[in-house]
Amino acid sequence: MSLQPYRALFANRAVSLLVIAQWFARLGDQFVAIALLWAALELTRSAAATGLVLMAYTGGVIAAGFFAASLLDRYPRKPLMLADNAVRALCIGAAASLGLAHLLNVWVLAALACIAAMSSTITIVGMRVYLPTMVPEELIVTAFAVDSSLYQLAGIAGPALAGIVTARFGWAVAMSVGAACFLAFVLIGAFIPAGAIDRGIPPESRELSLSEELAGARYIAGNPLLRGLTVLVAMGNFFFGIAIVGLAFLSKDAFGGDARGQGFMLAALALGTLTASIPLGTGRWPYPRGISLITVSIILGVLVAALGYAPNLTLACLVLFVIGVVDAGFFIWMSELRQRTPPPELLARTISASMILNTVATPFSSAIAGLAVGALHIRPTFVLAGLALALYSSLFVRNKPLREAS
Template sequence: MSAPSKEKLSRNRDYRLLWSGQVVSEAGFSTATIAFPLLVLAITGSAAQSGLVLGAIAIAQLVAGLPAGALVDRWSRKRIMLGCEAVQALGAASLVLALWWGVAGLAQLVVVAVLMGLCRALFEPAEEASLPRLVSTEQVPSAVALNAARTSAGQLSGTALGGFLFALGRFVPFVFDVVAHVVAFVSLVFVRLPARPEPAAERPPAHLGREIAEGLRWVWQQPRVRVTAVCAIVLNLFFAAYYLVIIVLANERGVPAGEIGVMAAMLGAGGIAGALAAPYLHRRISPYALIIGVFWGLTVLTPLAVFVHDGYLMGLLFAAMAFLAPAANTTINTYQLLYTPDELRGRLGGVMGVTGGLAAALGPALGGWLVDLLPDSAAVLSCAGAIAVVTVLTTFSRTLRGFPAVADLEEETHNTKES
């Protein structure tokens, strides 16, 4: 079995191929996601049906998340990733042809959206589980952070590009999506992913439900994995609620729509900058101090929105908050990936994807409820207070205080396997 390269990550040919292909794939996916509601509105004139198509992507990804994680641990991960890129390219191509012939309908749009969600549910845990076999242990934090930056960059570029391409023609965004997934497929073909350990590769398939339960049980029984997962999920839930509250508050204060758009863009830009800085911070600050520092930073920054009435200043505040989060996420994800046995990494990704997706879906609903129930400032402070509670609980967590550095993980993981 070939070992992951120990050269600089920037010189790791296989990781470069995977990363560059997925930058394009992410942009294509985001472009199609923006174009979908515009296309449904153009065809049906119904905002509700627009929401149905977009919702189909998220629902399919959530429903398939746990089974997908188990299948990632059972099947060849490279073949899964190749298959997902191929299916997404074919789905987008079918829309291009239907639009060209004037026969595109709501049913086809829903089917393609479901396929996109299913492919995301499979691809994300497959790629994440493959990272420790593609790069050395020391490179995992940088790879995790660069993947986060890649996702944010793809979303920003795709969001900006989707509306522009749709204005050129209804089918144009989906042509771009086809090309993006073809490029990603070709890049993946040339990625040399080392073989998995023989016991995992030769293990006979069990009942899918038992495999899912095994993954859930493992995640829950590992204190550090469980605690970091719960903290991240709760924090994401309340931050998603906070984001919606701030957008509504800005609108009610008369902030122009253009400034609100800049606010959202600055949030994405802050996330990219934070992801690029995360490996540097991860190397120089202990895991516990880094996680707690990020949480306390968010606790201090979130209430300031009560006093900020300018859209651009609010954008700077958003950028500062988004800059902090990737450092904690890099530390948490690195630990979870390296500590989890290879044969369970897909299921770990499936569990985290589903719980994170639920938090992302429920957060805006909670934010909307708070806006309807409370005055503006009280809604902001409620979200900030919830984040502060999570921060305090995390600060006094004995489990997190013993969080190991990456250098200590290999020995700890070896001892866990021996026992």
């Protein structure tokens, strides 16, 4: 395995600074995700109400997605990303301060979380769209692997540390750490050379209209490959999202643990993804991307169902490590197909629309997870979510444009 592609990628100072800054932002996301769940549980004492709070958090990302793409198409991206992370630091810092003062209620928590999530779309979309445009064509797959790997590095350190901090010091302290991570993005990102993120696809003035903002969604609807890919990923994320939210309840109800168990399981998932992402980023996958995506999605469903039978935390972490290994390929191949298909002038709007459509059902998976745990208990919830994911994914074997995509 040659590391030369990675050396070439990180020789670019702007890329290095953006990747490091984004690692801190994603680390902050991990702290917020765990702290938010346990804060909602403490304030409401209800799994269903907690699911609704998480729904508000994930729903904020979807609500602002088209707006983020519009801003990124028109204005310099570095100031937008810095402002995004400053807003997140303020919102999450405010929630932490109110929590430490015992003045926070669930409505204020949900509102602050939703605002922070809406702001986050600028950096989320900007990173996915413009990091690959900052490098030569031969390094695009490596850029996707780095994007996945840095997410998983944050996913290894973040959940484990956040779980320990939340269990020992409380969710408000964990949120304070999250706010500090967003502030770190601002401090590091300030050193990115001016205009570096804009060089691949420069911002341009264009008429502000609903038709323009929906151009990416229309392109997806009219492209058989992206249409099939989006339908597969959207519902796949719904079923997989139930399992991710369910990890907290698996730790608490099945294993008799706390936030630490949830953090260790998320870290195992991220470690598996990182383990596979690095070698996948050094070369070309020899098989068609489409059928590989479908096969991997079916396998993920089977593994999620198996997680419902895990007798203890150790075996659950092992299953999640394997899930992470399998999921790494899914993310890289999906991103590659999505990046290479649309024309440059529609790239930001298409990827933004794709990210919104891919996650449009995710807020509901948070709410459904809370309701399902209350009605069915946690283990049957995992089994049903996993089987549904496997069966749903198998339907796409008959989708020719997606199946034959290379």
